[in-house]
Amino acid sequence: MAAPRALQPCRGLPLLLGARRLSGRAAASEPLRQRFLRYLCSRFYDIESLVDWSAKLHFKNLRRKNAYCGYTRNLYGDNIAAAYFALSLHGGVRFQGQERWFRAERHGTFNSDFLQFRDVPVEAIDLAGSVVNYHGLDNLVKLTALKSLDLSRCPNVDEWALSRLHVFAETLEELSLAGCPQVTERGLACLQQLENLRRLDLSHLPAVPCQGLLRILVEEMLPGCEVVGLDSGAQTSQAEEVPA
Helix, strand or coil: CCCCHHHCCCCHHHHHHHHHHHHHHHHHHCCHHHHHHHHHHHCHHHHHHHHHHHHHHHHHHHHHHCCCCHHHHHHHCHHHHHHHHHHHCCCEEEECCCCCCEECCCCCCCCCHHHHHCCCCEEEEECCCCCCCCCHHHHCCCCCCCCEEECCCCCCCCHHHHCCHHHHCCCCCEEECCCCCCCCHHHHHHHHHCCCCCEEECCCCCCCCCHHHHHHHHHHHCCCCEEECCCCHHHHHHHHHCCC
16 A cells, blocks of 8 residues: 555655755855845835935934024023033133133033133134034124134035134134135135134145135235145146246
């Protein structure tokens, strides 16, 4: 008598296992780049959502860090509010008649010693490398004795932000825009009202072409100002190559 069907050996099982082994070997031999691209394609919508969420979170944090310090201003006045804003961005502040700089610690914390200078004007602010932008400058425009402002390496400082600096026309003497990737020649034209500027650092501005020519224009625009950083040599050599 033949064995029951359920107890008969499954002749197709070795073939199935062999096929799976071959499939696994083929997948393993497939280039890693192709497997990664196929994985990305299968998860495309998830990645798109993740990128969108990340962008929204970035702009939300940027808006929060550049918020107007209205509560601090109402309690302590314009100078303390500006100092608090600078320190909250890991920057520094110096008050008029003082040599000491108040600066945030490595982790962004700072003490409240600067509150004792409530009635002393802010003379210098260092925001180098911070995320300050057009809206964040709301916290500085009320300063009436600001002489030095360092905005070097600030990724969000653009022509719109520079257009707000005209309020310091009577006081600002030193300004650094070195390493700001969004500063263009159009933004630099906004500085023409800073008639008391004595030193302007324009080093390493990747968005500014023809730096030699721009240097000449800035020096004509601000005749009493020392312009640092713009290379005039390249423009001069190009001018010499042009036939008369």
